[in-house]
Amino acid sequence: MKEILFNSPYEITNDIKNELKSMFGEDVVITQKNISFDTNPNTASVQLRTLAREFDVVGGIFPQQVWISFLKKPIDIPIFFVIYKANKEYDYIYYMNV
Numbered sequence: 001m002k003e004i005l006f007n008s009p010y011e012i013t014n015d016i017k018n019e020l021k022s023m024f025g026e027d028v029v030i031t032q033k034n035i036s037f038d039t040n041p042n043t044a045s046v047q048l049r050t051l052a053r054e055f056d057v058v059g060g061i062f063p064q065q066v067w068i069s070f071l072k073k074p075i076d077i078p079i080f081f082v083i084y085k086a087n088k089e090y091d092y093i094y095y096m097n098v
Contacts, residue, residue, distance in 0.1 A: 001025070001028065001029060002024045002025065002056040002057060003028075003031065003055050003056050003057075004024065004028055004029065004030050004031065004055060004057045004059060005033060005057070005058045005059065006020075006031065006032045006033075006059055007032075007033055007035050007037070007058070007061055007062065008034065008060045008061045008082065009061070010061075013090050015090055016082065016090055016093070017030065019093055020093075024057065031055070032060075037063055037066060038063075038066075039063040039066065041065065041066050041069035041073075044062065044063070044066045045075050048075060048079065049077060052077040052079075056078065057078040057079065057080065058077065058079050058080075059080035059081065059082065059093070061081075061082055061084070067081040071094075074097065075096070075097075076097065079096050079097060080094060080095045080096065081093070
């Protein structure tokens with residue numbers, strides 16, 4: 001069983017829950033929080049590493065400059081970024097190290 005932190009101010013949709021279950025198993029535990037991440041990628045990576053000690057996988061919504069910087073220089077913890085369209089509809093999930 002994996003425990004996932006899902007960082008989001010929005011309710012987790014069934015589409016996202018189903019995708020996480022298909023990736024991590026039906027018995028995955030999803031904990032939702034709404035944490036404000038620093039827009040500085042270095043500070044945000046410290047925040048993420050701290051959370052990675054509590055959860056198996058960290059994911060959700062992060063400031064755009066943070067996830068773009070992680071695409072250029074990957075972080076070494078299991079993480080996923082949920083990307084939304086402008087109308088706040090779920091678009092896709094980008095997984096790293098999972």
